[in-house]
Amino acid sequence: MSHESVVPFGPQHPVLPEPIQLKITLEDENVKKVLPALGYVHRGIEKQGERNDFLQNVYLVERVCGICSATHAVAYCMAVEEAMGIEIPMRAEYLRVIWAELHRMHSHLLWLGLLAEAFGYESLFMQLWRVRESVMDILERTAGNRVIISVCQVGGTRRDLSEEQCADILRSLDKIHKELDKIVPVLVNDYTVKKRTQGKGTVDKQTAYDLGAVGPTVRGSGVAQDMRMTGYGAYKELDFEPVVETAGDTYARGMVRAREVYQSMELVRQAVRQLPPGETITKVKGRPKGRAVVRVEAPRGELIYMVVGNGTKNLERMRLRVPSLANIPFVLAILPGVEFADVPVVTLSIDPCISCTER
């Protein structure tokens, strides 16, 4: 005689960085149905974006998410620059890449720490976040702030990196690399970690693609989809391949993110070495008119920005499609069948960023 019960997962849960409620209908210990409830962090950013000056919107859009904030700023600036037909200097493109990849590193390190904490491995969580602190220090020294860096502007970047700052970044990255070489093998090879993550929430390649998942979530199932390969910004001049794993379970999605930290470090090193001389900002004249759509690779996946200008200093419409919005239906489809004790880990494996989702 099976017993059915409804348990609310969230909105407050130690595993979730932001509040989302999943009403889980259980049959004994297995999940039968999941009903999401969003709306806990809705702030009306898209509406406020229509009331702000199009130049002020960069500061608004950065605050959609604290973890991937520079990616939002880059995407917005790219969209407005495309709508206005502005070409920004190559040096600014490289600087944006450097800061965006540093954000990817700190986002993935944050997620790896949360993964460790999800099954109670608190000391590993602390060690990973200790390494993440070094990345935050690099951001503070180069951009002026740890979390919301406010360096991207329509027309380029506000700040420049001096020779010493570039050397400092490379030195810090070497230290971070050494620390990570000690910690990441623990996460990847530990027997308990494997027991808790391997075989949980397995999705094959075609289903992951059909469900519309993006980012490391879909790359963990074997689909080599990475928006950086479209060559926006300075990525067309950098040499890298998307990180793909084929197993399709939580462990594979975790491995993708762990390997992407190393990939981002390599990208930052390449960008710093190839940094071309020149200016970092072009003067913005005129008002945005027309529509522009850009896709960038945020730490959680494909981020789409649509900006519609009508010739005034306010935008007609600013629409963001964040990667977590695409990944939530994925999680709703894979949770049925999973055991209740694995629900936090499987939900976390898509890297839910609900403040992005609800803007």
Next chain:
Amino acid sequence: MGMWQRVIENLFRKPATRNFPEECVHPAAGQRGHIEFNADTCKFCNACALACPANAIEVDKKSKTLTFEPFRCVTCGACVDACKFGSVATSEAFRCPQTGKTVEVYQKAIEPKEPKEAEESTDARQPAVDKAASD
């Protein structure tokens, strides 16, 4: 073996924590801690208030007053970029915690006006010069 190596290493390593308050963390150069206004060089042109995404600045040209609400400010530095006269700057230290929401008002000292030269007047009223002198 790996664990014992770590144990012996840790016996001779210095602590991972800082000896606060003897050793403090100093903010990095260029960190956006808080915004400072200089009322003396300010021309009250309203550029900073227009640039502010958080509506934290209010400028009144007539009374030469700039009202700044630090609790609305997000230290983005848009005002610093907008000011052409160098009257706004970021400073590295964070603000101290406050017990209530403060508002900072910067006012430029208004100099008393020079008395105007008297004009020829056919009126029977008091001449303008005497009137100004008695003010």
